[in-house]
Amino acid sequence: MIENINWYPGHMKKTRELIRNNLKMVDIVIEVIDARIPQSSRNPIIDELVGDKPRIIVLNKKDLADPAENRRWMDALSTESTSVLELNCMSGDGIKKLLRMLEEAQRKRVEALNKAAESTGASAEGASAHTAITAKRKSTPFRMMVVGVPNVGKSSLINRLTGKKSAQTGDRPGVTKGKQWLTIPGGMQLLDTPGILWPKFEDPQVGLNLAYCGSIRDEILDVAELALSFITEMQERYPGLLMERYKLEELAEMPVETMEMIAQKRGFILPGKRIDYERCARTVLDEFRGGKIGQITLEVAP
Ligand SMILES: Nc1nc2c(ncn2[C@@H]2O[C@H](COP(=O)(O)OP(=O)(O)OP(=O)(O)O)[C@@H](O)[C@H]2O)c(=O)[nH]1
Ligand SMILES: [Mg+2]
Structure with missing residues (x-):
C-alpha cells in the first residue's frame, strides 16, 4: 500500500x-x-x-x-x-x-x-x-x-x-x-553528500509528498495509486490549475474519474477502449515534477 x-x-x-x-x-x-x-x-x-x-x-x-x-x-x-x-x-x-x-x-x-x-x-x-x-x-x-x-x-x-x-x-x-x-x-x-531518508515515516503523508516530488524511486511505488492520491490533493488545493492544464471543464467527484477524463483528453487509451492508467499516472506526476501544472506548494506554512 x-x-x-x-x-x-x-x-x-x-x-x-x-x-x-x-x-x-x-x-x-x-x-x-x-x-x-x-x-x-x-x-x-x-x-x-x-x-x-x-x-x-x-x-x-x-x-x-x-x-x-x-x-x-x-x-x-x-x-x-x-x-x-x-x-x-x-x-x-x-x-x-x-x-x-x-x-x-x-x-x-x-x-x-x-x-x-x-x-x-x-x-x-x-x-x-x-x-x-x-x-x-x-x-x-x-x-x-x-x-x-x-x-x-x-x-x-x-x-x-x-x-x-x-x-x-x-x-x-x-x-x-x-x-x-x-x-x-x-x-x-x-x-x-548522497540524499538520505529516514527509516520510518511517522506520518504517511510525508512519504506521499516525498514520492510526488521524486525523492523516492518510482520503481518501488505503485505509480497509478500515487498519481491518484496526487490528483485527490490537487482537487482540494489547486483545482483551477488541474482543470487548466488538462483542459477540463469540471472535476469529477471521484478522483479516479478525473484521472479518466485526463486520459481521454490526452488520448491515453489502450486497445479495446481501455484507459491507460499507468501512462496517465506517469504523465501527471512528470508534469507536476517539471512544474508544468503550475507553481504548487503542497504544505501550508504554520
Ligand atoms: N525546476 C528546478 N529544478 C531543479 C532545481 N534544482 C535542481 N533541479 C533539478 O532537480 C533534479 C535533481 O537535482 P540534483 O542536483 O541531482 O539533486 P540531488 O539532491 O543532488 O540528488 P541525489 O544526489 O540523487 O540525492 C535535477 O533534474 C535538477 O535539474 C531548481 O531550483 N529548480
Ligand atoms: Mg546529488
Missing part, C-alpha cells in the same frame, strides 16, 4: 555515517529542502546529526512552488542559528545572496578564531595555543557540507557554487553516490 512507503536502503545508513564523521570538519551545514514540501523534505535524522551547528536552510526549486508560500516558509523556518533563503538552481536566482551569507559566516569564523588566539595568555602554554589557533586559521579553509533528502538539488546547488559541472545531477533520486570535496572560487570547500 502506498500509505506505507518505507524506503531505507543500506547506502543511506552509510551516508548517515558520512555526515556524522565529517561534521566536525565543517563550519556550516547547508540543508537543502524542496520548496513544494518544506516540512516533508526536512529529514529528522539530519536535524539530530547537525544539532545546533550553524546552518543555512535552502528552500530550493522555488520556481516550482507558490511564491507567497515560499515567503511564509522562509519566516517559519528561520531561527537564531539558522538562516533561510529561497533558491532556483536552474536560473541561479538566489545564489549571490547565498554567497554573501557564506562570506559573512566565514568572516565570523575568522573573528572567533582571532578572539580565541587573543585570549591565550603570555605563558609558554598560552603561546603554543596561540600558534596552534593561528595556524588553524591560516591552514584550514572555510568548509561546508550540503545535505538533504534525495533529488532536492544538492548537486545542482554545488555546481552553481563552483561555477562548473563538478557534481553529477539527475532528475531521479540516488544520483550522488560517494563523497566528494570541492573548492569554490575564493577558496571555500564544500562536501556534496
Whole structure:
C-alpha cells in the first residue's frame, strides 16, 4: 500500500555515517529542502546529526512552488542559528545572496578564531595555543557540507557554487553516490553528500509528498495509486490549475474519474477502449515534477 512507503536502503545508513564523521570538519551545514514540501523534505535524522551547528536552510526549486508560500516558509523556518533563503538552481536566482551569507559566516569564523588566539595568555602554554589557533586559521579553509533528502538539488546547488559541472545531477533520486570535496572560487570547500531518508515515516503523508516530488524511486511505488492520491490533493488545493492544464471543464467527484477524463483528453487509451492508467499516472506526476501544472506548494506554512 502506498500509505506505507518505507524506503531505507543500506547506502543511506552509510551516508548517515558520512555526515556524522565529517561534521566536525565543517563550519556550516547547508540543508537543502524542496520548496513544494518544506516540512516533508526536512529529514529528522539530519536535524539530530547537525544539532545546533550553524546552518543555512535552502528552500530550493522555488520556481516550482507558490511564491507567497515560499515567503511564509522562509519566516517559519528561520531561527537564531539558522538562516533561510529561497533558491532556483536552474536560473541561479538566489545564489549571490547565498554567497554573501557564506562570506559573512566565514568572516565570523575568522573573528572567533582571532578572539580565541587573543585570549591565550603570555605563558609558554598560552603561546603554543596561540600558534596552534593561528595556524588553524591560516591552514584550514572555510568548509561546508550540503545535505538533504534525495533529488532536492544538492548537486545542482554545488555546481552553481563552483561555477562548473563538478557534481553529477539527475532528475531521479540516488544520483550522488560517494563523497566528494570541492573548492569554490575564493577558496571555500564544500562536501556534496548522497540524499538520505529516514527509516520510518511517522506520518504517511510525508512519504506521499516525498514520492510526488521524486525523492523516492518510482520503481518501488505503485505509480497509478500515487498519481491518484496526487490528483485527490490537487482537487482540494489547486483545482483551477488541474482543470487548466488538462483542459477540463469540471472535476469529477471521484478522483479516479478525473484521472479518466485526463486520459481521454490526452488520448491515453489502450486497445479495446481501455484507459491507460499507468501512462496517465506517469504523465501527471512528470508534469507536476517539471512544474508544468503550475507553481504548487503542497504544505501550508504554520
Ligand atoms: N525546476 C528546478 N529544478 C531543479 C532545481 N534544482 C535542481 N533541479 C533539478 O532537480 C533534479 C535533481 O537535482 P540534483 O542536483 O541531482 O539533486 P540531488 O539532491 O543532488 O540528488 P541525489 O544526489 O540523487 O540525492 C535535477 O533534474 C535538477 O535539474 C531548481 O531550483 N529548480
Ligand atoms: Mg546529488
